[in-house]
Structures are given as structure tokens and as C-alpha cells.
Amino acid sequence: MRDAAQGPWREYTRHAFVEGLKDGTLPRAAFLHYLRQDYVFLIHFSRAWALAVVKSETHAEMLTAVATVNALVAEEMQLHIGICEAAGISQDELFATPERPENLAYTRYVLEAGYSGDLLDLLAALAPCVMGYGEIGTRLAAEATSDTYRDWIDTYAGDDYQAACRAVGELLDSALTRRLGADFRSAPRWERLCRTFRTATELEVNFWQMGLTP
Numbered sequence: 001m002r003d004a005a006q007g008p009w010r011e012y013t014r015h016a017f018v019e020g021l022k023d024g025t026l027p028r029a030a031f032l033h034y035l036r037q038d039y040v041f042l043i044h045f046s047r048a049w050a051l052a053v054v055k056s057e058t059h060a061e062m063l064t065a066v067a068t069v070n071a072l073v074a075e076e077m078q079l080h081i082g083i084c085e086a087a088g089i090s091q092d093e094l095f096a097t098p099e100r101p102e103n104l105a106y107t108r109y110v111l112e113a114g115y116s117g118d119l120l121d122l123l124a125a126l127a128p129c130v131m132g133y134g135e136i137g138t139r140l141a142a143e144a145t146s147d148t149y150r151d152w153i154d155t156y157a158g159d160d161y162q163a164a165c166r167a168v169g170e171l172l173d174s175a176l177t178r179r180l181g182a183d184f185r186s187a188p189r190w191e192r193l194c195r196t197f198r199t200a201t202e203l204e205v206n207f208w209q210m211g212l213t214p
Ligand SMILES: Cc1ncc(C[n+]2csc(CCO)c2C)c(N)n1
Pocket: 038, 041, 042, 045, 068, 071, 072, 076, 129, 130, 133, 204, 207
């Protein structure tokens, strides 16, 4: 799926916003604006992962989906609350953040992929978010030249997050095999799933771009 999204994948994982996290040149105002939007994003993303529980067909699928819902609500949203609180942005303010159109487009696209499709359609739309941050985290942990955004980088480079990426990868592989067979890349649906993955990747690029314009 990533190979089919080549150009956008590179724009996503090497966006100017990401490079600014790496060398510490990203303005603090842009980072806080991004975090506030991302908090709203995570609310809707949690809903999409809850929909993955609904669309599961096995206990193993349910387990991974429900673990992701919990990680999102209990840990990742908590990270944003903590960083914003330290910057003087209260939780009430955070919750009341007006949603930017780039944010709305992305999360509702993912939810719609799940509403109108099955677990595969939903996972194809969810995967770029999970895997992209995994790639960005490991690269920045190795290449960062500043400690300004070290906490953020360490969250995504850390063992817990990397293990979550592997679990989602295994869920995607097994869900594909179960529904389309071991040779799922030759199935008629494969191309469309790759297109969904690519569109979600493009929406990630727009999200970074939104981050640069508070
Ligand atoms: C725009 C945007 N894209 C991806 C992530 C990362 N992320 C979103 S949900 C989740 C947990 C597993 O799905 C992770 C790591 C983010 N925070 N904001």
C-alpha cells in the first residue's frame, strides 16, 4: 500500500513540519496549534477505531481494535492534555478548539470509509496515520539535532508505540488474508484499498500543512 502511495508518502513523512520538529525550528505557536487540532483529531480517530471493533469478525480483531481505542483515549490524548496544560491551555479550552476544515476532511473521510465499507476499507484509511508516525518517530529519534520536541519524538519512537504499529500491521495482514486470501495483492479489491490508503496519506500531508498556518 505504501509503494502505491509513493509520492504522497514521502511528502507526509518528510513534510516541512516534521523537519521543523527534527531541528527544533518549528515555531512553538505552530506546534501548540497543531496539538490543539490533533486533540480534536484524536477524538474522531478514537471513534473510527471504535468502529473497527464494530466491524471486526474475530475475537483477535476485536482485541487489537479495542487496545487501540484504549491507547488513544487513555494515553495519546493524555499526552496532548499534558503538553497543552503546561503551555497554559486548559482542558476545557482544548475540548472547545474550533475544528479546521483540513482536520474535519481527514477524520470524516476515515469514518466514512468504515461506515460504507468493511474492516479492510476502514483499516486502509487508518493505516497511514499509525504507520507514518511510527516511521517519522524512528527517523527523528536517530536524526534530531535539537531537544526542543524530544518528548513528542520519543513518544512515537518508543517501544510502546512501535509495538502498537506492529500489532496494527499484523491486524491488517491477517484481516486481508482472512477476507481476500493469502494472495490478497491479486484480489480485485486490492487496488481500491491502495487508493484509500493513498487518499488518507494525502490528507495527512494537508494536516501538517494546516499545522504550519495557525
Ligand atoms: C494527524 C495525526 N496523524 C497521526 C497521528 C498519530 N496517531 C493517531 S491515532 C494513533 C494511535 C493508533 O491509531 C496515532 C499514533 C496523530 N496523532 N495525528
